[in-house]
Amino acid sequence: xxxxxxxxxxxxxxQIIVSVWYHISIVGNMFxxxxxxxxxxxxxxxxxxxxxxxxxxxxxxxxxHQTSKVIKLLQWLDSVGVKNVCLYDxxxxxxxSKDTIFQIMKNAKSIEEVNEDVTHHAPDHMxxxxxxxxxxxxxxxKAANLIFVENFKRHDIGGELDHQILLESHLNQALQxxxxxxxxxxxxxxxxxxxxxxxxPPWRIRYTEIVHMGSLNFMRYGxxxxxxxxxxxxxxxxxx
Amino acid sequence: xxxxxxxxxxxxxxxxxxPKTSTTYSAYSxxxxxxxxxxYLSNSITKRGTSVVAFQDEVDGEIFVDAFQDEADGEIFVDxxxxxxxxxxxxxxxxxxxxxxAVIMDGNGRWAKMKGLPTSAGHVAGTQSFKWIVKLCYSWxxxxxxxxxxxxxxxxxxxxxxxxxxxxxxxxxxxxxxxxKRKGIQISVIGDTxxxxxxxxxxxxxAEETTKENPKFQLILAVSYxxxxxxxxxxxxxxxxxxxxxxxxxxxxxxxxEKELETxxxxxxxxxxxxxxxxxxxxxxxxxxxLAYTEFFFNKKLWPDFGKDEFVEALSSFxxxxxxxxxxx
Numbered sequence: 211x212x213x214x215x216x217x218x219x220x221x222x223x224x225q226i227i228v229s230v231w232y233h234i235s236i237v238g239n240m241f242x243x244x245x246x247x248x249x250x251x252x253x254x255x256x257x258x259x260x261x262x263x264x265x266x267x268x269x270x271x272x273x274x275h276q277t278s279k280v281i282k283l284l285q286w287l288d289s290v291g292v293k294n295v296c297l298y299d300x301x302x303x304x305x306x307s308k309d310t311i312f313q314i315m316k317n318a319k320s321i322e323e324v325n326e327d328v329t330h331h332a333p334d335h336m337x338x339x340x341x342x343x344x345x346x347x348x349x350x351x352k353a354a355n356l357i358f359v360e361n362f363k364r365h366d367i368g369g370e371l372d373h374q375i376l377l378e379s380h381l382n383q384a385l386q387x388x389x390x391x392x393x394x395x396x397x398x399x400x401x402x403x404x405x406x407x408x409x410x411p412p413w414r415i416r417y418t419e420i421v422h423m424g425s426l427n428f429m430r431y432g433x434x435x436x437x438x439x440x441x442x443x444x445x446x447x448x449x450x
Numbered sequence: 451x452x453x454x455x456x457x458x459x460x461x462x463x464x465x466x467x468x469p470k471t472s473t474t475y476s477a478y479s480x481x482x483x484x485x486x487x488x489x490y491l492s493n494s495i496t497k498r499g500t501s502v503v504a505f506q507d508e509v510d511g512e513i514f515v516d517a518f519q520d521e522a523d524g525e526i527f528v529d530x531x532x533x534x535x536x537x538x539x540x541x542x543x544x545x546x547x548x549x550x551x552a553v554i555m556d557g558n559g560r561w562a563k564m565k566g567l568p569t570s571a572g573h574v575a576g577t578q579s580f581k582w583i584v585k586l587c588y589s590w591x592x593x594x595x596x597x598x599x600x601x602x603x604x605x606x607x608x609x610x611x612x613x614x615x616x617x618x619x620x621x622x623x624x625x626x627x628x629x630x631k632r633k634g635i636q637i638s639v640i641g642d643t644x645x646x647x648x649x650x651x652x653x654x655x656x657a658e659e660t661t662k663e664n665p666k667f668q669l670i671l672a673v674s675y676x677x678x679x680x681x682x683x684x685x686x687x688x689x690x691x692x693x694x695x696x697x698x699x700x701x702x703x704x705x706x707x708e709k710e711l712e713t714x715x716x717x718x719x720x721x722x723x724x725x726x727x728x729x730x731x732x733x734x735x736x737x738x739x740x741l742a743y744t745e746f747f748f749n750k751k752l753w754p755d756f757g758k759d760e761f762v763e764a765l766s767s768f769x770x771x772x773x774x775x776x777x778x779x
Contacts (some may be wrong), residue, residue, distance in 0.1 A: 351702060376685055381682060405771070408743065409743065410742075419731045422746070
């Protein structure tokens with residue numbers, strides 16, 4: 211009986227140690243974030259943003275209603291030098307807030323307004339793209355449909371019907387035609403409770419780095435800087 | 451991070467010092483029966499509840515689990531097949547196990563380099579981790595495991611390495627086909643097999659045919675696979691159906707395309723959990739369409755070092771998020 215009680219005490223003691231360690235690590239992360247924000251940590255002071263040509267931000271739809279937080283996030287990104295941003299939420303909440311966002315972000319333009327390849331434009335303004343679930347799988351279906359229609363038209367006027375001719379490049383082109391102009395993001399930040407990209411256009415995330423940032427309610431400048439910094443240090447093998 | 455469900459009562463650990471009870475089973479004479487752990491999943495022994503019984507040898511103190519007790523009538527029995535099965539850890543809830551787990555087995559080359567070994571040694575070590583994860587998934591009630599064995603992008607690697615990899619893959623599967631059939635593990639292969647050697651293509655066809663009956667668990671091997679290729683081939687299949695008059699152009703939508711994806715070889719085509727090892731934070735052209743609502747778990751360990759503890763951590767993390775946020779989107 212005494213042995214059993216002793217075993218129980220030892221077991222609970224071990225759990226207390228684990229619990230304390232866990233909370234210390236959370237507090238440690240918080241302090242690190244503040245140190246980064248106040249430029250205490252040298253290594254985060256200069257970011258080589260050139261590697262981050264296109265950033266996507268996925269926000270859980272319920273949290274996406276907090277337009278002021280979204281704008282704050284965009285302002286942070288602008289200050290750091292990230293100029294090309296794609297904003298995604300599943301239900302299109304951010305699309306509805308588009309006008310409000312552009313009213314406040316006066317130096318930002320919509321990707322539809324920018325004619326050149328956004329990853330090559332001079333960084334004097336932000337380019338914002340607003341995307342939702344319909345721009346993902348549904349867009350691929352529309353693009354495929356477009357290719358089929360063109361193919362069948364050629365068949366009807368005496369051309370060869372070759373369903374084997376459908377290649378990745380054809381889908382790429384067709385996606386541009388149906389309105390999905392954005393490139394593949396280099397980095398995708400997920401704000402929300404789940405570590406999932408929540409249906410972000412699948413055609414665009416082949417080699418995208420995906421980082422879960424936690425809830426938008428608790429977003430921190432330091433965490434954002436750290437995520438971008440870590441991305442700039444990554445080496446991509448692309449299959450090699 | 452940890453699944454913080456503390457404190458865990460001591461009773462929920464497998465072994466407690468219960469009063470000794472003698473057993474009438476001659477196979478276990480001279481052994482002490484421990485507390486029954488109710489966490490073992492067994493869909494295949496019996497439809498009724500099943501528990502694991504641990505025994506300790508009274509001579510040398512060795513503890514082992516090799517018997518099962520039917521919860522309905524208390525009968526204890528041994529099933530040889532399940533001597534190899536791993537009991538579910540106490541920190542995992544059987545009702546919250548993901549149905550489909552996908553794994554990107556990354557880091558073999560780096561592991562070998564760190565140890566001063568040739569890359570091939572890393573791949574061989576990686577096969578051991580692969581066998582381990584198959585066993586754990588099979589044991590713990592996960593229905594489908596999809597592994598990214600060889601990417602379409604990997605063809606640019608040196609020919610020596612790709613030939614070694616495909617050869618290793620062929621030998622591994624060949625040696626396991628009969629046991630998979632015996633255990634009810636269905637093997638399926640997805641990817642563009644046109645570039646594979648003839649012997650491997652033939653072996654794949656044979657493995658799929660041999661293991662297709664009465665599966666309890668499905669192992670999907672993605673070989674020469676790419677997420678974009680999967681979408682393109684699905685679109686080609688749809689086009690063929692339109693050409694053959696089986697579909698009208700107006701009917702084509704995302705659901706029609708989804709049905710033609712290669713992962714439709716399974717009842718659960720969308721992974722609940724994706725694990726990637728080696729610290730990389732991307733999906734690298736794997737199951738692009740299917741990962742829309744998949745939970746990601748990125749682990750820093752290199753694949754040959756990924757074992758039971760790391761897998762438990764991934765599942766625990768998955769279950770912890772499930773408990774907080776309810777059902778899936």
